[in-house]
Amino acid sequence: MSPEELLAARDRVVPDVVADGLRVLFCGINPSLTTAVTGHHFAHPGNRFWPVLHLSGFTPRRLKPSEQGLLLDSGLGITNVVARATARADELDAEEFREGGRVLAAKVELLRPRWLAVVGVTAYRAAFAERGAQIGAQDRTIGGTRVWALPNPSGLNAHWTVRTMAEEYGRLRAAAENER
Structure with missing residues (x-):
């Protein structure tokens, strides 16, 4: 991918x-520039979403970003708090997060997933004005949808390893399976 394509x-x-x-x-x-160029979510090579999704048991094998459509077969999907692509999430302002939270809530009410999993507790806090939110199941529901805040799989999030993220994603998977 060239710098011109990313720009x-x-x-x-x-x-x-x-x-x-x-x-x-x-x-x-929100989408990275790599995601925006490819049209595939979590496409940046440093993003750990796809390996974590597999290690946590959500997928039977590690999918490539280009295979994102296969998630639907497993009852999984992907969206974003803020729709526009940026080089870094810190380019987004507070109002974009608040508006993104409103749009996301409307999308969830329409689609009615059992769980909304926000991958980035800081984004969840900003989008839903939940300053004290921690990783894990949240008290908030959107319609009948339960909410879980997960660690951000970005390679920039060094506080979490692939293994510790997979454990947390696995807790969500177990909760989702127990509700079948």
């Missing part, structure tokens, strides 16, 4: 991978 991808919107009644709708912060 041209700024502010691009990447289509969601969604369907009605998913088990879990994963919600990223």
